[in-house]
Amino acid sequence: MPSSPDPTTSSEPLDSLILHTTDNAVSWITLNRPEAMNAVTWDQRERIIALLDEASGDPGVRAVVITATGKGFCAGADLRGAPATGERVPGDVARTVRRGAQRLISAVLDCEKPVIAAVNGTAAGIGAHLAFACDLVIAAEPATFIEVFVRRGLVPDGGGAYLLPRLIGPRRAKELMFFGDAVPAADAERLGLVNRVVPADDLEKTAREWAQRLAAGPTRALALTKQLVNASLEEDRATAFAAEAAAQEINMTTADANEGVAAFVERRAPVFRGR
Structure with a gap:
């Protein structure tokens, strides 16, 4: 994974909160708000969506890796910075979900290049769905996945009820979504949510090896x-x-x-x- 600068705050430039490099035909997208467990703001989501769209159209990019700095992969959505809507009217929440979380997940699914999630730590809510939408998922041993919505009295959004049944079947999906329990990386691999679990020190190496194999492919x-x-x-x-x-x-x-x-x-x- 590309090296990261010192921890940043949400007031710093967007380019420092979503790091991006292209290395040997691999686009590396790195969430970089470690102090917030990489919860993503509206602006950060837009940046990730744009980078995935650019990867689709750039012949110099042949694979994508999404990862993060610090102890968390992505703790979910941070709605600070969302466009002001004034007085809430019926339909506002659905519109926010469509324009935000669902667009992010769709951008991963629709990217024309293979996308690897290198999950370094906790992936909760939309952060878990961001990983599950990727074509391949490599998780560090300390990583956990949490369908956190039920803990907040919410319906899973960001494609969760679409992705999970397709990955692990409806009964397992309901178990994760009904209880909201943290799923350790080893259990996620057993369930089929993760392709490979590796020691934390090997995450970058493994992600780079897989990405280079994809980048050398047809x-x-x-x-x-x-x-x-x-x-x-x-x-x-x-x-x-x-x-x-x-x-x-x-x-x-x-x-x-x-x-x-x-x-x-x-x-x-x-x-x-x-x-």
């Missing part, structure tokens, strides 16, 4: 694969098979597909360039 094929998998649970077989065939048709026009086939015929390792 970028457009990975994007199409992500789209197929994300849509598969909402489609019947005929629709899914048709989408798969269409995706392969599109993919076979890419230079990387031609390189992959040529490398197989020539019995050598392929060299993919993300084109």
